[in-house]
Amino acid sequence: KNEVEQSPQNLTAQEGEFITINCSYSVGISALHWLQQHPGGGIVSLFMLSSGKKKHGRLIATINIQEKHSSLHITASHPRDSAVYICAAGGIIQGAQKLVFGQGTRLTINP
Amino acid sequence: DAGITQSPRYKITETGRQVTLMCHQTWSHSYMFWYRQDLGHGLRLIYYSAAADITDKGEVPDGYVVSRSKTENFPLTLESATRSQTSVYFCASSESAGVLFYEQYFGPGTRLTVT
Numbered sequence: 611k612n613e614v615e616q617s618p619q620n621l622t623a624q625e626g627e628f629i630t631i632n633c634s635y636s637v638g639i640s641a642l643h644w645l646q647q648h649p650g651g652g653i654v655s656l657f658m659l660s661s662g663k664k665k666h667g668r669l670i671a672t673i674n675i676q677e678k679h680s681s682l683h684i685t686a687s688h689p690r691d692s693a694v695y696i697c698a699a700g701g702i703i704q705g706a707q708k709l710v711f712g713q714g715t716r717l718t719i720n721p
Numbered sequence: 722d723a724g725i726t727q728s729p730r731y732k733i734t735e736t737g738r739q740v741t742l743m744c745h746q747t748w749s750h751s752y753m754f755w756y757r758q759d760l761g762h763g764l765r766l767i768y769y770s771a772a773a774d775i776t777d778k779g780e781v782p783d784g785y786v787v788s789r790s791k792t793e794n795f796p797l798t799l800e801s802a803t804r805s806q807t808s809v810y811f812c813a814s815s816e817s818a819g820v821l822f823y824e825q826y827f828g829p830g831t832r833l834t835v836t
Binding site for chain 1: 761762763764765766779780809811813823824825826827829830
């Protein structure tokens with residue numbers, strides 16, 4: 611079992627829909643990162659959070675430390691949101707400080 | 722230009738050859754990282770560096786060598802390339818206090834093919 615699991619692996623939606631991507635982790639963490647990988651391959655950090663909720667534009671990230679679960683929401687989705695979204699758990703894992711990445715969720719927003 | 726750059730962007734090499742991938746950042750970030758990204762595995766940490774002359778192994782270090790003589794540069798060398806090292810390599814940097822508390826900034830990636 612992967613230490614960080616994302617669901618769904620693939621998601622296709624229509625423009626304007628509300629999108630939710632989930633991330634569950636099995637390790638104790640200090641911070642949870644959400645990244646966006648564009649179709650061209652570039653990776654951008656969207657959020658880093660250790661508790662509660664953060665919002666940036668149409669993107670909202672939440673985390674529940676007790677349940678070891680985080681969600682990334684996109685409101686009023688747009689075709690330019692099409693990308694791979696990656697969550698990564700950061701903490702002391704197997705005795706070392708590191709980030710463990712999920713395998714990503716491929717999001718496609720159709721016009 | 723400000724930011725984090727990688728070179729080359731694309732590289733094809735033969736099995737057994739030595740290859741060096743370059744990474745340069747202009748922010749004076751303390752931490753730098755090398756990842757590889759493969760289908761079915763996501764991003765995996767190869768090596769990281771907390772400061773100049775300080776490096777440490779990540780999850781998949783075998784077959785790779787790093788050095789960091791200057792804060793801004795973090796080259797990754799494949800001493801004797803193998804086909805299993807065909808991958809996309811990303812360099813990243815982060816402000817001090819490391820990966821846990823600060824966001825990482827990624828380079829554009831290097832697509833390496835070993836034939």
